[in-house]
Amino acid sequence: MNYEILLENLQEHPLGVKETWIREYLREIFEFHFERTPYWRNVTERLKPDLDEIFQGTITEVFEEIFNLGLTVDEDYLRANWLEFVPEGYRGRIRFYQSSGTTRERAIGHWDARYMDALHAYLRAALDEIYGLADVYHDDHQMRAISHGPYGWYQDEISQLVWSYGGILYFIGMETDGLKKVLREKGPEAVLKILDPLVRYTKRVMETDRINTVRSAPPLMSLFEPYSESIETAIISGVGINRDFLEYVSNTFDGTKLIPLYGYYLFGDLVGISRHGEFWYYPNYPTTLMFPMKLVDGVHRIVRYGERGRVAFIIARPEVLVVKFEDETALRVPPEGPFKWDGFGEPSR
Incomplete structure (x- = not known):
């Protein structure tokens, strides 16, 4: 096999x-x-x-x-x-990865290096067919991206994706243990205090380079508000992706493409689509x-x-x-767009 x-x-x-x-x-x-x-x-x-x-x-x-x-x-x-x-x-070439630990103690799982190729084929096809990224980023217009997230598969995945568009990437690693609990109990400001090095480095990059693509989580999008006019694409995953967040992004980041993703340490990211005020996600078959x-x-x-x-x-x-x-519920949704199989919508833990 x-x-x-x-x-x-x-x-x-x-x-x-x-x-x-x-x-x-x-x-x-x-x-x-x-x-x-x-x-x-x-x-x-x-x-x-x-x-x-x-x-x-x-x-x-x-x-x-x-x-x-x-x-x-x-x-x-x-x-x-x-x-x-x-x-x-x-x-095969196996690497062990950890889960982010935002909700509970970190879990450990393994990937073959070739799986990144399979995951990338799915991500590239979905992002191009649904969001037309290949028409936005090309030889005449370079993707210049910044990404927040834990080290591991996440860094490998976003790096390969950005490079495939001929782009350059700033990756800012972050410690994510227990962040969902902090967000739930104390709010976004408390999260930003914990992530002070990330906040400082993000501001430094944004003030120096002309970033047009960001990959982050909903509580961190406030860091990019002063630079909203230059941001063409916002790739978002994590807690807080809901109707209120969609309205916030639409009002604050006028003209920015919002791409929702669903991430899990054993399979990486799944691409989402906004439909009827909901977010529907489709797995990478098979x-x-x-x-x-x-x-x-x-x-x-x-x-x-x-x-x-x-x-x-x-x-x-x-x-x-x-x-x-999984310890969450979701709606069953039908095939949509380029996907020939069912997806799931509005996941809630």
Whole structure:
């Protein structure tokens, strides 16, 4: 199991992989990890799942079957035993990353270096087709970007993205442990005090260079208000992306493209779209599948469109397989724009 076939398909159809191929890919990933990964070998010995039965139906039927077979990974177990999820004898280039720690103790997960190529293919295609960034940044108009965030996958991802547009990047690392609690209990000003070095360096860069692209979180966008006329693109993720924030950005940053992203340490960023005053996000198939679910008569079912359920996802890559419920709810939303698969909207923890 390797990345060659996956990347070949994504290069041709990064947002249009077909369901039949997705199902075949998922089956191969599950079969590989059931044989080679310590955690999943123990699960198969205990539950004896039948892959022929699991992968008979549609993607949504397969998704429900996987969750109803008891294949979900406990969050605390994953957090404490991350090495059990690395396939034995895996020959890729693995790097371990930490979660941001804004909500709870940091978790650790691993990526193959080739996954960054798969993630980048998805991000570039989505940003160009939805937001037309390739028409904004080119040889005659360079992207000059500044990005806030924790070190790790986040830095690698945003660097590769900016460079792909021929841009230059200032990356300002930040300590994020417990920031959501501070924001919730004390407000944005308290967050900015904790992040004083970031605030000072950001001001220094903004006063010296003509930055036209920013990647940050909602509480930090106030740092860019004095320079709003020069900011063409604002890429935002994290707590606080809602209708009120959309109104604030629209009023404060006139003419700025707002691009919402949903980030998670095991799969990186997912691209969002603003629809009907809501933000809808779409996973990067086939490596990440997500649906809101609920219990119906003791059985996990994907909710109907527009209905809210608990976020469930499958991360399926050669180097890692995780089946998990997230500690938040979201709406199920239909395919939109260039995406050929369902998304989720208005996530709330």
